[in-house]
Amino acid sequence: MSIYIAHRLFAAHDRALAAALAGRLAAKVGAERIFLPFCDTDEEDLVAEVKGRRLFELDRDRLGRLDAMAALVHGPSLDDGVCMEIGYAAATGIPVLLLTTDFQVYSLTEAGPRLDFPDPLLQAVATRVIRVPRLGPPPSSHQQGATRYADFLSRNLAQVDTALDTAVETLLQLPPPGWTSSTAHDQDELVYVEGSPYAAAGDDYLVRPCLDAGHRVVLPRRFTATDPVTGALDDLHAACRASRLLADVSGPETPPGTALLIGAALATGVRIAAAHLRPSYTHATGREPNWRNLMIQYAVHAHLDDTEAVQAWLAM
Template identity: 70%
Template structure:
């Protein structure tokens, strides 16, 4: 059973949490069956002409050979690289267990149905969701002279332990066979799925630009549907069936559902472009500057930052 641990890479505590999960999995299925990004791509010491692209290629190769994925997602700002990897895995029929210790739930309107994650796509595609939102119980009896801070730390660590153990159990209990057989029937005319960003500056302008060039446009349904989870699956199918995906990736990170659709479309061979008019760049040792998470940057074939660039891409 080959298992991929998808996690946020950029802070030590995130990497440590993922390593703890990988160690528990390795004890059950063998260390050679568990892939831990950053650790197993040797990121700190890897030397390549274009390091970010090479890291993307290594991860993509691994994503194509999985039996299962476990993804660590915490809080309202979900890592766009992890969400892209979830979409890629789902489009390949790989079951995905999502683990969260977030104590909040989310809704798309004040009275709408509560969701486990800010974008219903995550909930829609997950084979299992392991959610442990409450702190562990206070120690009984309380250790003598324990400070309230030490006790609070202990309760948080207990919560994490419970979550990791539950994720391992969920992975070992996954059903056999592929998940989410997404239709890929082409439309009868040139089609493009347009995914806007709530942080974007163009509003409906992207869709109008596509229609002006003769494309049939499909827009997401999940944000306004009475059943956002069911509508999210329709969005996934539509994005994978389109001839092109045009995604506005503006924001502090690529919006999570957008990142997931980019991953799924990339796995299915859909031509994908990212609209990002105001990029900020990230820098890491030995790596070229990236204008977005490298999984987003290299999954998309073009970075478009003006209406003219969008029109040029649509004409190719």
Template identity: 65%
Template sequence: MTFYVAHRLFAAHDRALAAALADRLAKKVGADRVFLPFCDTDEEDLVAEVKGRRLFELDRDRLGRLDAMIAILHGPSLDDGVCMEIGYAIASGVPVVVLTTDFQTYSMTEAGTRLEFPDPLLQAVATRIVRVATLGPLPQLPAPGRSRFQGFEARNAAQTNTALDTAVDALLDLPDREPLPAGSPETTGAAIYVEPSPYLSRHMNHLAESLAGGGHTVVEPQRFTAPDPVAGALADLAAVRSAARLLADVSGPETPPGAALLIGAALASGVPVAAFQPYPTFTHAHGREPNWRNLMIQYAVDAHFSSEKAVLSWLAA
């Protein structure tokens, strides 16, 4: 089997955590069977005519020939590149283990179903979630000269080590994966699935209203309002994979996690994707072209629009 370690890339502590996970896994299965982005694409020193696109191509090539994925996700703002990679893997029939040390749980309403992640899609598609949410134990005898801060650091290190070891064991003991649900026959190949940005307004999907007013068959998300958000999430995934096109509002501090996951699933399923972002911001990295979103999002989509008029022209083409 070959394994893909999906992780946030942009800070040293994130890369170090992923490297520790990859090293533990490599000791069990062999280093040549583990792919660690940034490390194995030589991102720091890679030179290419369009570097971001080349990095996307290298990662997508590996996504197309892996047997299992382990993804690291923490906190309410989930990395959009990782979520896109999870969506691609799931739609390709690849099992995904998700690792988190987040001590929070989430729900759509105050008394609603508790979820490991703020978007039910992550809960719905993960083959296994490894959650180690508490610090390691207090040392029985404090080490001489150790400050309380060093003791707290040691408890966090113990928590991390437990999480990494548990995740590797889970990855090597994956169950057989059940097939993903198919889309509704009445919408297959005809509908435009419109994913709004929850950072703007979950209950006011202006894009969907505009498209429906233009005579298009529109499908909107169910998971945020369904009595069972996980079942709603699976219905959303099935609808995207059988839609004519996906239109995702990627507005926010980063692409919303559900939109990112659905973009990856659409890409793997051959569904054309457009990103809507009326107020783009750009990120910059050494030797790389400016990106208007995570490069895994930027190069996964077929088109990028900032106005509803442009979206309607794309659909009419």
């Protein structure tokens, strides 16, 4: 069994949580069967002419030969690189386990169905969701001099231990790789347009050029469907069958569902463009400046920063 652990890279506690999961899994299946990004790509010490692109290539290579994925996803603002990796794995039939200790649940309307994640696409593609939302029990005995903060830390660590142990047990019982999204693309220049909830302009600025250029357009259904998870699966299939995916990646990071669709489209050979009218750059030691998470930046085939660039890409 080859297992990819997808996790947010940019803070020590995120990397530590992923390393703890990797260690427990390695004890069961062997370290050679675990891939832990950052650690196994030697990110901090890697030297490459274009370091971000090289890291993307290493991760994508491993995404292409998996038996399972475990993804650590917490909070309403999910890491866009992790979501891209989830989409890639799901579209290639790899079972995906999503692990969260988030105590919140989400809905698209006040009275709508509750979801474990803010975008129903995450729920739709997950083979299993491990959700451990509550603290561990209070310590059975109170050590002399211990503070309430130490007790609180102990309860948080117990919650993490439960989540990791449950994830390991579940991963070892996941079904083998199965369903794969169709790679037969629409020949009539169907464009799947994914707007950004962070963009005030809506999606009309992307839809209008598509229609003007003679393309047919399909828009997301999951945000308005009575059953958001069914709508999300429809969106996934539509994006993977389209000739092109035109995605607005505006926001503090690429929206999670958008990032997931980019990963799925990459895996199934769809032409992808990222519209990003107001880019902001990230910088890391030894890396080139990235206008988005590097897994998004190098997954897309075109980066469009104005409406003229959108029109030019549609004409290609």
